[in-house]
Amino acid sequence: MIVAAGLIGLAAWVYSKHPSPDNPSKAVKVAERLAPVGGVHAGESGRQAIAAAEEEAKKAAASAVAYGGTTDGSVIYGNLCSACHGSGAGGAPKLTDSAHWKERIALGAETLIKHAEEGFTGSLGMMPPRGGNPALNDEQVKATVEWMISQVK
Template identity: 40%
Template sequence: MASVATFSAFLSSSVSAYGQSPEDIAARVAPVGKVCIAGEECEVASAAATAGGSGPRSGEEIYGKFCTACHAIGVAGAPKLGDAAAWAPRVAQGMDTLLSHAINGINAMPPRGTCANCSDDEIKVTIEYMVENSK
């Protein structure tokens, strides 16, 4: 039991160390849907509204909430933000390939990274943000 508490404390401090507040984590793991029963009132919210905004999120915002945990330190070979040498061969494959890898997953990266409610356009602007900041 003590090891679970220790691991939990380690995990909390590790995630927070990469810029994710408890609120960011709660938003990231919040349900993306809601069960509605016919005949009862049901609140319907868009993914953007659920995420706390009224429209598409910026690449910087998505990176800060969903990508930084792996791309800040290179977890499992993830190219680090700012590492031009690591990004160059990926950029050379073209945006379509980068986008396909981000949407479908590649190697240790799951589909859509950890942003299950990101639209394809939001994934694209996040890639553009990462590439632009890794030249």
């Protein structure tokens, strides 16, 4: 027992001279746990803080470009638009249904692009703004609408 106690004492002394390094992510995890969950905003300064936060969120969404920034309408259609325009969900005209597209194409490409950018609700269905993906930029929306029109004709 004396030998065991001596070995334990020796191991404790050696370990105290060479402590294990701290985990580098420990400080990050502690900071995340201590970060405030929300904020309280009141009065005019509160409205300004909320407006500033909303503006920051819009800028962050605008800086994240969808699908690597491609302007290939077929790629964007395949990744996003085909969910509704392939199945007819939400009253969306199917890409293969030229009868429903003719009356829409008669409105003009600029109108269709505007509806795709801003969203549209009509008697036959609805189109969410930017197809439901706010990361799409104007060029991507325009390229996709033009590609879809070329596929219907």
